Structure formats: structure tokens, C-alpha cells
Amino acid sequence: MNPSQTDIAQPMPPVIEVDNVTTAFGGHVIHRNLSLVVHRDEVVALIGGSGSGKTTLLRLLLGLEVPQAGSVKIFGHPLGRCSACDLEHVRYRWGVLFQNGALFSALSVFDNIALPLRELQSVPPDMVGPLVMLKLAQVGLKPEDALKRPAELSGGMVKRVSLARALILDPQLLFLDEPTAGLDPDSAKQFVKLLRKLRQELGLTVVMVTHDVDTLFAVVDRVAVLADQRIIACGPLAEVARLPHTFVRNFFLGHAEHCAEDDVRRFRLSLDDTSDEGGVPALLREEPA
Amino acid sequence: MTDAGALSPTDPPRADSAASAGSTDAEPRLHASGAREWRVSGDWTLLALRGRYEEFRHRIAAAMAEAPDTLWDLRAVSRLDTAGALTLWQGWGQKPPARLLWQPEHVTLFAQFMHTRTPPRPKPGLRPGLARASLSLLAFARHGVDVVALLGRLLLDVGRVLRHPPLIGWREISANVFRTGAQALPITALVGFLVGLTLSYLISKQLKTYGADIFVVNILGLAVLRELGPLLAAIIVAGRSGSSMTAQIGVMRVTQELDALSVMGISHTVRLVLPKVVGLAISLPLVALWTSALMLLGGMTAAGAQLKLDPTQFLHLLPSVVEPVNLWLGWTKSVLFGGLIALLACHFGLRVTPNTESLGQSVTQSVVSAITLVIVVDAVFAVLFSNVGI
Numbered sequence: 001m002n003p004s005q006t007d008i009a010q011p012m013p014p015v016i017e018v019d020n021v022t023t024a025f026g027g028h029v030i031h032r033n034l035s036l037v038v039h040r041d042e043v044v045a046l047i048g049g050s051g052s053g054k055t056t057l058l059r060l061l062l063g064l065e066v067p068q069a070g071s072v073k074i075f076g077h078p079l080g081r082c083s084a085c086d087l088e089h090v091r092y093r094w095g096v097l098f099q100n101g102a103l104f105s106a107l108s109v110f111d112n113i114a115l116p117l118r119e120l121q122s123v124p125p126d127m128v129g130p131l132v133m134l135k136l137a138q139v140g141l142k143p144e145d146a147l148k149r150p151a152e153l154s155g156g157m158v159k160r161v162s163l164a165r166a167l168i169l170d171p172q173l174l175f176l177d178e179p180t181a182g183l184d185p186d187s188a189k190q191f192v193k194l195l196r197k198l199r200q201e202l203g204l205t206v207v208m209v210t211h212d213v214d215t216l217f218a219v220v221d222r223v224a225v226l227a228d229q230r231i232i233a234c235g236p237l238a239e240v241a242r243l244p245h246t247f248v249r250n251f252f253l254g255h256a257e258h259c260a261e262d263d264v265r266r267f268r269l270s271l272d273d274t275s276d277e278g279g280v281p282a283l284l285r286e287e288p289a
Numbered sequence: 290m291t292d293a294g295a296l297s298p299t300d301p302p303r304a305d306s307a308a309s310a311g312s313t314d315a316e317p318r319l320h321a322s323g324a325r326e327w328r329v330s331g332d333w334t335l336l337a338l339r340g341r342y343e344e345f346r347h348r349i350a351a352a353m354a355e356a357p358d359t360l361w362d363l364r365a366v367s368r369l370d371t372a373g374a375l376t377l378w379q380g381w382g383q384k385p386p387a388r389l390l391w392q393p394e395h396v397t398l399f400a401q402f403m404h405t406r407t408p409p410r411p412k413p414g415l416r417p418g419l420a421r422a423s424l425s426l427l428a429f430a431r432h433g434v435d436v437v438a439l440l441g442r443l444l445l446d447v448g449r450v451l452r453h454p455p456l457i458g459w460r461e462i463s464a465n466v467f468r469t470g471a472q473a474l475p476i477t478a479l480v481g482f483l484v485g486l487t488l489s490y491l492i493s494k495q496l497k498t499y500g501a502d503i504f505v506v507n508i509l510g511l512a513v514l515r516e517l518g519p520l521l522a523a524i525i526v527a528g529r530s531g532s533s534m535t536a537q538i539g540v541m542r543v544t545q546e547l548d549a550l551s552v553m554g555i556s557h558t559v560r561l562v563l564p565k566v567v568g569l570a571i572s573l574p575l576v577a578l579w580t581s582a583l584m585l586l587g588g589m590t591a592a593g594a595q596l597k598l599d600p601t602q603f604l605h606l607l608p609s610v611v612e613p614v615n616l617w618l619g620w621t622k623s624v625l626f627g628g629l630i631a632l633l634a635c636h637f638g639l640r641v642t643p644n645t646e647s648l649g650q651s652v653t654q655s656v657v658s659a660i661t662l663v664i665v666v667d668a669v670f671a672v673l674f675s676n677v678g679i
Contacts (some may be wrong), residue, residue: 039608092336102505110408115351126374136369143406151643169335170370201397202370 013076014039014060014258015173015205023056031068032058032229040172043199043206043219044234048226054209055099057226058177061207062096063087074173092120095166099177101158103150103165109136110146113165120169121221135164139194156187163191167198176208180215192218196268213252217267237264315367318346325356330365333373335570342376349380360388363395375399399605432658436636443566443632446558458564465568469530472575477525481580484521485587493595502596506603509588510611511679518581518604519619520667523626526573527659531634534565535655538638539648547639557639558662566631572628574620581619614678622670629666630659 010048016038024098030053038044047056059065060072063079072079075093104113113132117123123131136146139160150158156260159179166174179195180188192215198204199219210216216223223235227247232242238261241252315332322328327349331337338345352359363369363377369392378399385399450456493505538561541547550557585607592598637655641647 027536050678106646108411120335120339122342123372124342127342127372127379127440129373130402133408134375134401137401143409147411149644170372201394259507262333 001131015042015075017071017073017076018057019059019071021060021072022066023053023067024059029229031060033065034230034269035070036224036231036234038205038207040205041199041203043195043208043214043221045220045223046207046209046226047211047216047223047251052226052247053229054226055177058175058207058209062094062124062175081208092169093171094173094175095169095171096175097162097166097177097179099181101150101162103153103158103162105150107150108146109141109148109150109153109161113159113168116165117169131168131179132164134151135168138167138198140166140190149225155182156184159183159191163194170202172203172205174204174206176206176210178209178211180210180212184215188212188214189218195219217264240289294452301632316644317345317373319345321352322362325358325425326362327352328365329377330367332368333366333376334368334370334627334660335372337368338376340372340429342372346380349377350382353381353386358387360534361386363389363391366395367394368394369398371398375402376401384606400402408582415481432636435640436632438638439639440563440632442558443562444665446492446556446563450563455561459559461560462568462571465564468533469526469569470572473526473572476529477522477576477580478583480525481518481521482587484590485509485584487587488512488517488584489588489591490595493592495543497596502598502626503606505588505592505598505640507610508605509585509592510607511615513581513584513588514611514619515615515678516619516667516671517576518584519577519623519626520663521584522573522577522580522623523663524632524660525561526569526576526627527630527663528656530569531630531659532652533658534631534634535638535641536648538635539641539651542639542641543643543645543648545643562632565635568629569627570624573622573630577619577623614677618670618674618678622667625666626663629662 006124014037016036018034018036021031021034022029023034025187034057036057046054046057056065060067061079063072063074066080074090077090079087079090103109104115107115110132113135114128117128117131133143133146136143141157141160141164145153145157145161150161153161159182163179180191183191195206196219199206206219208215208220220237222234223237223240225232225245225248228231229247232245233243233248240248243249315337317329317333317337318331319327319329336381361381366373374395383402391399489505489509492508493502496502496508517617538547540552541561548558549559589598589600589603592603593600634655637651637658641651
């Protein structure tokens with residue numbers, strides 16, 4: 001991480017500000033007075049058991065659900081109450097990777113990735129091609145894949161294409177819903193490395209929902225634990241792993257003693273050793289067919 | 290463009306407090322800071338450059354053309370993303386300039402432009418012509434073969450189901466009869482009544498000029514019971530229930546429910562196709578009878594208003610001028626139409642490939658071909674039974 005960026009990050013208002021949010025569906029309360037703050041250039045992971053409201057919280061952050069009480073602010077703009085112009089400001093600056101990709105099945109991979117660019121209507125047509133092909137290479141796909149339809153892709157490829165689409169506008173804020181779920185361990189590792197690289201290059205703020213302990217180790221600055229209808233803890237991995245809560249204890253089962261800061265640092269260094277070679281970004285390896 | 294720098298006078302530096310949390314951009318700037326020296330500053334990002342890509346590319350290209358050894362100073366750039374870097378790169382003519390000062394973070398950004406990847410060209414589609422016509426003919430033939438194959442499988446399954454009666458999905462069949470029959474009553478009643486009214490009004494007007502008023506019963510009764518009632522009911526039901534059947538099976542394909550049925554050893558034809566075909570073959574004759582009745586009611590109303598023909602007289606005359614065999618003919622056709630509509634709907638539903646476009650296409654094809662085939666079969670019936678009941 002560039003030290004100058006972290007220095008200026010402190011006085012700035014947070015990228016995401018969730019203030020005392022209460023969500024309920026038909027009398028069933030999901031979040032009660034939940035608050036969460038995410039600062040710039042930070043990678044925050046949301047963990048929590050099934051049905052604890054992780055996905056609902058993500059949908060709140062994306063403005064797809066409206067809370068019963070409380071407010072959600074992204075880049076300082078309150079969602080739900082801001083003007084269309086403000087919302088546009090927000091929407092062009094975030095990228096979202098949905099759990100199942102949410103690729104448009106009627107469009108080819110190329111058109112899927114190009115769609116946000118074309119919607120902007122200000123990027124010259126002769127720039128769309130190179131930009132899309134760059135993102136495709138960045139997520140480790142071959143140029144031939146550009147013409148495929150989403151139905152012809154494997155699960156891992158769907159994730160990559162979806163990530164490329166989320167990144168095409170070079171967003172400052174990235175939401176990832178279970179980015180490594182359904183990937184084989186090697187692909188998951190490559191994905192995590194890619195995320196680290198992108199973060200270094202673009203200065204990304206990332207919010208991710210994940211169950212993968214390796215991902216937590218590799219990229220995450222802070223872990224937010226969602227349980228009992230609120231965030232019971234939000235802090236560095238080493239801190240959270242020591243929490244005496246049943247969910248946390250089960251989640252880090254057997255890992256808790258390895259979560260000290262030195263261990264995390266060593267793990268990340270071991271990742272870096274194998275990633276960059278010769279300054280040119282190491283592309284993701286192709287997954288075995 | 291010798292004086293390109295003058296186009297962009299050094300703008301007063303904007304207070305960057307607005308750029309808090311990165312939700313607004315500083316303006317991208319490009320200006321000459323000396324002889325053969327250009328300073329690039331501000332935010333060179335996708336959103337900041339909106340609508341100004343061409344302008345900047347032209348200015349950069351012009352500066353490069355003027356003096357290829359110009360020094361490009363990128364050190365004052367506050368943010369640079371792929372789109373911004375590509376704008377510079379394309380302005381430079383797809384290669385780094387001879388003299389360049391940049392920030393170390395930007396190296397990887399420009400490095401990726403080194404290996405250019407051209408997007409692969411999609412294979413051009415066939416132009417209208419003989420080749421394309423023959424291909425669509427082939428596709429049409431394949432549909433025919435597939436429908437026959439589905440029918441064959443259905444008949445085999447019917448045989449199997451009859452030997453093992455517990456396999457018959459009575460609940461499915463009755464649900465289908467309810468959905469395709471009972472729920473279609475209001476719409477068919479409305480359409481039938483209005484068509485009968487219009488038809489009778491026109492016929493009455495013509496007959497009145499010849500003084501052949503009473504023949505309205507013959508014409509209307511024969512046309513409605515033999516042709517129009519079954520046809521109108523079939524067309525409405527094809528649009529209403531055929532489309533929903535195709536969509537239902539199609540979505541089951543998209544969500545892999547069909548695969549789930551397959552691995553459980555449950556036959557698609559027994560569980561999905563058969564109840565629909567049987568259900569519609571039962572309900573369509575009933576709907577046709579209902580539609581015919583409402584058409585006659587509409588006709589009676591119009592005849593009463595136009596010709597002062599008493600409804601009791603109309604009803605009294607009807608059985609004597611229209612032979613009952615016409616009613617049986619209409620019913621037989623309806624059973625056939627019902628089976629045909631359901632069979633085609635299932636055929637197109639099962640052919641859906643897992644994407645949204647294919648789903649829409651299949652539903653359209655299902656409805657269009659069902660209506661077309663119903664009319665074709667009706668014409669065949671008209672020819673075959675031309676001397677029965679008239």
C-alpha cells in the first residue's frame with residue numbers, strides 16, 4: 001500500500017457509513033441498530049452464519065433494500081434520499097460482483113463487460129475494445145473467451161467475467177459477494193492475489209462477504225462479524241479471532257492461534273513471493289480444463 | 290495546432306475538499322510548461338474524462354506530431370486509471386514517448402498496453418440468400434422431427450402409464466384443466482360475445498336487403514358451432530396457456546429443475562408433458578362450447594336488435610337448421626387442437642437453452658406455430674368433411 005494514501009485517508013469522511021440501521025421483513029427483524037464504517041482504501045470482510053443477514057446488509061449498501069430505520073451513506077451521499085444525480089455519482093464509482101455472477105445471459109462475454117462503458121455513452125467506440133480486452137486479460141481470461149456466451153462458461157470463469165465487468169469503470173469501491181465460493185483452492189488463491197494486485201494498482205476500497213479463512217488472511221484489513229442482529233465486532237483479524245463468541249469460535253476453529261499479526265504478515269509475504277515477476281503484472285493462471 | 294497549450298490556460302487549482310472520499314473528480318488538465326514540455330495533471334479517470342476523450346487525444350497527437358521528442362511529465366497526475374492511461378497511450382500513437390516522467394505506480398498500468406490484444410471478430414452471420422433459406426428450412430424440418438419424436442415418446446409413456454395407473458398425475462391434470470379451462474372463461478366469454486355480436490350485425494344487415502332475414506340463424510349457427518367457436522377458443526387458449534406452458538418448462542430448464550427431474554429418474558414426458566396435453570385436450574372442448582354459446586348469445590342479441598328476431602324463435606330454429614353432427618365435429622377438432630397446442634408448447638419449452646433470450650424466442654415461436662398449426666388443421670378438417678353436416 002502506498003503510505004501517502006493511507007496518510008490522507010484519515011481526515012476524509014468514510015466511504016461507507018451505516019448508522020443505526022434496522023431492517024425487518026414481515027415482522028422478522030434482521031438487523032437491529034446496526035452500525036458500520038468503512039474507510040477509504042480499506043478491505044473489510046463481513047462474516048456471519050447463514051441467515052445472519054450478510055447478504056441483506058450488502059443489499060442495503062447497494063441501495064437494493066431500504067432500511068426501516070437508520071441511514072446508509074456511500075461516499076457521503078445518503079442512499080434512498082439523494083437526488084438522481086448524486087446516485088449516478090455513486091453508481092459509476094462502485095463495482096459489484098454478485099454471488100452467482102449475474103451476467104446477462106443474452107450477451108457475449110465481451111458485451112457483458114462492455115455494457116457499463118457503453119451505458120456511459122461518452123467513451124469513444126474505439127476505446128471500448130482495448131479497455132474490455134485489458135480487463136479480460138487482467139482477470140486471466142483468453143481473448144477467445146470474449147465471444148463466448150455466459151451459458152458456455154465454467155463457474156470460475158463466470159466469476160472472472162463478472163469481476164471484469166465490476167472493474168470496467170475502474171471503481172473506487174468494490175463489493176464482492178462470496179468471491180471465492182465455488183472455486184477450487186488454486187483458483188481461489190489466484191483470485192485473492194488478483195485482488196491484492198488490483199488494490200495496489202487502483203487503491204480500492206473493498207467490502208466482501210466471505211466464508212473463506214484464506215481470503216481473510218490474505219487481503220482483509222478488518223473483519224466485521226455479523227451475529228445477533230448486529231455487528232458484534234469489527235477489527236483486525238487477530239483481534240476478532242480471539243472473541244469469545246460461539247460463532248467466531250466455530251468459524252476460526254483450529255485457526256484462532258494462527259491469527260496473530262505476525263502470522264498474517266508472514267502469510268501475505270509468502271503470497272507476494274510467488275506473484276509478481278519482472279514488474280509486468282502476473283496474469284492469473286488458466287484454470288485446469 | 291502549434292499553440293495547443295494556449296487552449297488550456299492554467300486553470301486556478303480547485304479546492305480539493307470536494308474530492309472528499311473520492312466521489313467527485315478533479316478536472317484533467319494538460320498544458321505546455323515550457324518548450325517541448327507538457328505537463329499532465331488532475332484526475333485522468335474514466336469519469337473525469339467523460340466527453341473529452343477525443344479532445345485530449347487530438348491535442349496529445351498534435352503535440353507528438355509537432356515534436357516527437359517532447360517531454361511528457363505525468364508526475365502531477367493525482368489519479369490515473371486504465372481509461373486515462375489508454376487516452377494518453379492512444380494519443381502517443383500506441384507507444385511510449387521518447388521522453389517520459391512518470392510515477393512508479395503507473396508503470397504496470399502502461400505495461401499492460403505493451404501486448405495489444407485485439408478483440409476477436411465474431412463470425413459474420415449468413416447473408417439472406419439460398420444458404421440461409423435452406424438453413425431455416427432445415428431448422429423447420431428438425432422441429433417437425435422433434436415434435437414427432439416427442440409425440441412418439443408421449444404415446445409410449447401413455448402405454449406405460451395405462452399399465453401402471455398409479456403413475457397418472459390426476460392432480461396435475463385437474464390443475465391444468467382448472468388453469469387452462471376455468472380461468473379462461475371470462476376472457477373467452479367477452480371475446481366470443483363481441484365477435485358474435487359483430488358478425489351477426491353484419492350478416493343481418495346484408496340479409497335484410499334480400500329479405501332473407503331468417504337465414505341469419507343458419508349462417509350463424511353453422512359458422513359458430515362448426516368453425517368459429519372452436520377456432521376462436523383455440524387461438525385464445527394458445528396465446529394464454531401455450532405461452533405459460535412454454536415459459537414454465539423453459540424456466541425449469543434455466544434453473545436446472547429439468548436436470549433434477551432427470552437424475553431422479555422422473556420422466557419429463559410423464560410428469561410434465563402428459564398432464565398438460567391431457568389437461569388441455571379435456572378443457573379446450575369445454576372452453577370451445579362456452580365460447581360458441583357466448584357467440585350465439587351475441588349473435589342473438591344483434592339479430593334481435595337489427596331484425597326484431599325473437600330469441601326464443603332463434604333458439605327454436607337453431608337445432609332444426611344446424612345438424613348435430615356439426616357440434617360433434619367442432620368438439621373433435623377442439624380435442625385435437627388442445628392436444629396440439631400443449632404438445633407444441635412443451636416441445637418449445639424443452640428446447641429452451643439456459644439463457645433469457647432463448648426463453649423469449651421459444652415462447653414466441655410456441656404461440657405463433659400453435660396458432661398457425663391450429664388454422665392449418667382446421668382447413669384440413671374443412672376439406673375432409675366438406676360434405677358432412679352441411
